[in-house]
Amino acid sequence: MRHPLIHFALILTGLALAACGTSSVQMVVVQPALLNARPYGGSVSLAGFQAMHPDYAEVAGQMRLELQQRILQSVGGVVALREYGGGLVAAGQVDDYSVRLVEGMRAQKCQEDVEVEQNGVKVKQSVERDCPMKWFDWHARVAVLLRVTTAQGQVLYLRHHVAEMTGKTDEQRDRPPLPKEAHATLQKLRAQVVDEMAQVLSPQRVQVTATFYDCEDPAESVCEHAVKFMANSQYDQAVAAYTEAIRLLTDAKVERDELAKVYWNRGVVYEYSRQFDLAIADYRKADELDPGEGYLHGVDSVERTRIRHEQLIDQGLGAQ
Numbered sequence: 001m002r003h004p005l006i007h008f009a010l011i012l013t014g015l016a017l018a019a020c021g022t023s024s025v026q027m028v029v030v031q032p033a034l035l036n037a038r039p040y041g042g043s044v045s046l047a048g049f050q051a052m053h054p055d056y057a058e059v060a061g062q063m064r065l066e067l068q069q070r071i072l073q074s075v076g077g078v079v080a081l082r083e084y085g086g087g088l089v090a091a092g093q094v095d096d097y098s099v100r101l102v103e104g105m106r107a108q109k110c111q112e113d114v115e116v117e118q119n120g121v122k123v124k125q126s127v128e129r130d131c132p133m134k135w136f137d138w139h140a141r142v143a144v145l146l147r148v149t150t151a152q153g154q155v156l157y158l159r160h161h162v163a164e165m166t167g168k169t170d171e172q173r174d175r176p177p178l179p180k181e182a183h184a185t186l187q188k189l190r191a192q193v194v195d196e197m198a199q200v201l202s203p204q205r206v207q208v209t210a211t212f213y214d215c216e217d218p219a220e221s222v223c224e225h226a227v228k229f230m231a232n233s234q235y236d237q238a239v240a241a242y243t244e245a246i247r248l249l250t251d252a253k254v255e256r257d258e259l260a261k262v263y264w265n266r267g268v269v270y271e272y273s274r275q276f277d278l279a280i281a282d283y284r285k286a287d288e289l290d291p292g293e294g295y296l297h298g299v300d301s302v303e304r305t306r307i308r309h310e311q312l313i314d315q316g317l318g319a320q
Helices: 054-072 180-201 220-231 235-251 256-272 276-289 297-314
Strands: 014-019 022-031 043-051 088-118 121-150 155-168 204-213
Touching: 022 220, 043 054, 054 088, 054 180, 088 155, 088 180, 121 180, 155 180, 180 204, 204 220, 204 256, 220 235, 220 256, 235 256, 256 276, 256 297, 276 297
Parallel strands: 043 088
Antiparallel strands: 014 022, 022 204, 088 121, 121 155
8 A cells, every 4th residue: 555655645736727737736745854853863953053143032932842743743743852862953043134125226318307508598408327326125035954863963964944035125215115915925934944944854735836748639538636636645546547549549549749648648647656767767758859959857856756765665654
């Protein structure tokens, strides 16, 4: 029986057109932790989060609590959170949590009235010249240094997690106030950094998007059903639908590039259902039918997925 965590149980969050000629399925999959806690007793303790500026003290405490909650929600409960004595010890250092205005100057053409003398008479004349124009942007940035050691003090991980975003303000004002969305963005960036740190310490669910090519007639409706099957984690039905689409398009003698797209689609299903060798075979077949379209990058994707699959097993989320 396939374990739903190992096989990336797909949770439908929406179907949408990704681009002309393609359809997308948004799903939630399980990613392994960057650090495997099992060799260290499968447990972690959180030390304090240091604030490198007095203004960051409150958010440092909040981020520690948010990270603690994420570990408690670890997929499969394979990582135990301990107040003291965990096999892994994580500590944070909030280096930046700010929204700032960034200003600069640029030349802009403008009109200016000047007095000139014509035939002994002074008249006003409009002339064009370069005028300096001040501009303002806002810049939100969150930077946290995460340090993970063993209980004995050996450093296993030391890295800054940084998230940032820049937006425009009103150039016509002299040093405008920060817009409301700047502070809302700061909170989103904080959540992003916490997510990244949680993925270092424990397996987590993350959202991904799988893209499928649409099919030509006479297999168009069959491929539409395949996408719906995939969105509901019905791998076998999706494979059967794409296999039928391949038969229909082969019998119809469509162009090779159209047939290649369906082999690619079936390869995607095989990859997400952890049938790695079958996925590679379909990606290679797609490349054989339509060389140079980049289908072989699917083979690299399979190998990365295979590694993540093995890491999940190592972290205690093995097949049952």
